[in-house]
Amino acid sequence: MKKVASSILIAGLILMTIPTSGFHVSAESVGDLEKKINDLDKEQSGLNDEKNNLEGNKRDTEEKLNKNKSKQSTVEQDINSIDEELTSTQNNISNKENEITETNNEIETLTSKINELTERIEELKEEIKILEDRIEKRDALLKERLRTIQQNGGDMKYMEVIFGASSFGDFISRTSAVNTIMDSDKTIMEAQAADKKVLQENKKEVEANKEEVEVKKVAVEDKKKSLENQKEELVALEGQLKDQMQEKETLMAQLEEEHQDLEEYKLSIEDEQQVLNDQEKAIKLAKQQYEQEKGKLEQLAKEEAARQAAQEKASQSSSRSSGSSNTVASTPAPTPSGNxxxxxxxxxxxxxxxxxxxxxxxxxxxxxxxxxxxxxxxxxxxxxxxxxxxxxxxxxxxxxxxxxxxxxxxxxxxxxxxxxxxxxxxxxxxxxxxxxxxxxxxxxxxxxxxxxxxxxxxxxxxxxxxxxxxxxxx
Incomplete structure (x- = not known):
């Protein structure tokens, strides 16, 4: 397995080769390693604090994500509701436009009918004028006839004319003439009455029809105005709904962007957590190496102490023996190639x-x-x-x-x-x-x-x- 080690750790491994004169150096190395182990413990404690903070940030971010999703759900429901209302309003506007079109057609029909009745009234005016002239002439004729009858004694003159006949044939002729005159007068009177009646009926009929059509036209025009007002209200409502829809869509876009940012932040937290986990792993490996090195140095120190004790015991038993102490030079630690x-x-x-x-x-x-x-x-x-x-x-x-x-x-x-x-x-x-x-x-x-x-x-x-x-x- 590959080993995680720092340059100091490598130097510590080199110190393991130091013999008798290296005891003091080894003791100092053990102290250094203990300090490094303590420093790593502090570093690991700091990492734990950072991990706890990150976990707290992650929980806060997840809570914000849940709230964001809830808001998105609410806004989406609002958008669907507005969309349904907008669709209904647009359908109503279309229906109102169709009704207005039908009403316009009805108004055009009534206007055409009024124009026809107006033309008919003009024609009746001509007929009425003719009738009035005819009635006026008949009135004059009848007045003349009445004046003549009055001057001549009324119906008794007819009797004189009849009984004044010189023969039977003359009687028949005179009787026929009187009947003709009387029939003519009757016809004139009846025609006069009929003309007057037709005149009054025509006037009444045309004026009634025109009034009826005009009243109906007014009602239809009022209906058209009402429809146009309803359409204006629907168009205004459509504008409000479109504004609401735009606001909701803008809010949804903001929420989606916020959600994406939160997701990215959550991922960055998770990445940082992974980095901290790996840092913690590296610290544990380094700490393990330091502790192993410390154990080796402590073992070296024990062995060195035992060897020195044996040397002292040997020197006491051989007081006359002389010797020279061998000194083993330590190998200096390598220095880095740069700064x-x-x-x-x-x-x-x-x-x-x-x-x-x-x-x-x-x-x-x-x-x-x-x-x-x-x-x-x-x-x-x-x-x-x-x-x-x-x-x-x-x-x-x-x-x-x-x-x-x-x-x-x-x-x-x-x-x-x-x-x-x-x-x-x-x-x-x-x-x-x-x-x-x-x-x-x-x-x-x-x-x-x-x-x-x-x-x-x-x-x-x-x-x-x-x-x-x-x-x-x-």
Whole structure:
């Protein structure tokens, strides 16, 4: 199994080879290891606090998500209700428009009928004028006849005419003439009465019909006005419903966006929880290594004490014997090649430095560049390696980072997280222990990237605390 160890831990392993003169050094190393173990305990306690805080944030986020879903459900019901009412209103408007069209047709029919009656009235006026002239002439004739009859003594003159006949034939002729005259007078009188009656009936009929049609037209026009008012109310209601629908749809869009943000935040919390879990795993492994090293040093110290006791006992039994004490020089611990605790993750050149106020090349706005970018000059530069020993906390696609590896390290009792983003391929898995210099992937341009490069970050104390990586590299 691959071993998680810091440079201090490696130095501690080297100290295990120190013989007699190394006791004091070993004792100091045990104390150092105890301090480192205590520091790791504190670090682990801090991680537990962070995990508790994250769990609380996750519960709050889930509660907000549930409330958001409830609001979305309510708004969706409102939208459906408004949509039903809007559909009903639009149907009512269509029906009112059909009724108004029918009413307009009815008004046109009545107007046409009124026009016909008006024309008929004009025709009757001509007929009435003719009748009035005829009646006027008959009145004059009748008046003349009456005047003549009155002047001649009325009906008795007819008797004189009849009985004044000179012969029977003359009698018959005179009788026939009198009957003719009397029939003519009767016909005139009857025609006069009939004309007067027709005149009155025609006037009455036309005026009644016109009045009836005009009354009906007024009623239909009132009906049309009422329908138009109802349509205006429905159109106003339709406008209100459309405004309500737009407000609800806007609210729904906001809720959906909020829900998406909460989901993303929840995922980020879960990712951070995973990072903390892996950091905790790395701390436990480092603590285990320190404790094992401490045990070895304590055993060395016991063996050294026993050896010195044996030497003292041997020197007492052989007081005359002389000898020279052998001194074994300790092997000095190796020094790092640079001034940092991490090696460069690639041999490629720096193409973009750490910058909190960099203009983003894609979004064209000021966004912090929380790492250092390394470019690719040759195929050798594409090889990405772990900057230090550690445990892989993330290995996979991660938003705009694309294919990403995150490694948790414990160095001198301090946790660090390194980030390797935009990889073309990944050769490690989450939870895997890696050694410094071990290949973890190949440089690429996945995620939000404008070209093949490696985006490298360093986070002391765990993720979410970016610093300039160049200050930590050899």
């Amino acid at each position: 940092g605790m991490f090696i460069r993750p690639t041999s490629g050149p720096v193409t973009s430095s750490f910058n909190p106020n960099r203009m983003h090349p894609i979004h064209n706005e000021i966004r912090p560049h929380n790492g250092t970018d390394f470019g690719k000059r040759s195929s050798a530069d594409a090889r990405i390696v772990a900057a230090a020993d550690g445990v892989v906390s993330t290995a996979g696609a991660l938003g705009s980072f694309g294919n990403t590896v995150m490694i948790t390290h414990v160095i001198n009792g301090q946790t660090y997280t390194t980030v390797y983003a935009h990889l073309n391929s990944i050769s490690v898995s989450s939870g895997q222990t890696v050694s410094q210099g071990q290949q973890i992937g190949v440089m690429g341009t996945t995620g939000g990237s404008t070209g093949v490069h490696l985006h490298f970050e360093v986070h002391p104390g765990g993720y979410k605390n970016p610093v300039n990586p160049m200050n930590y590299l050899n």
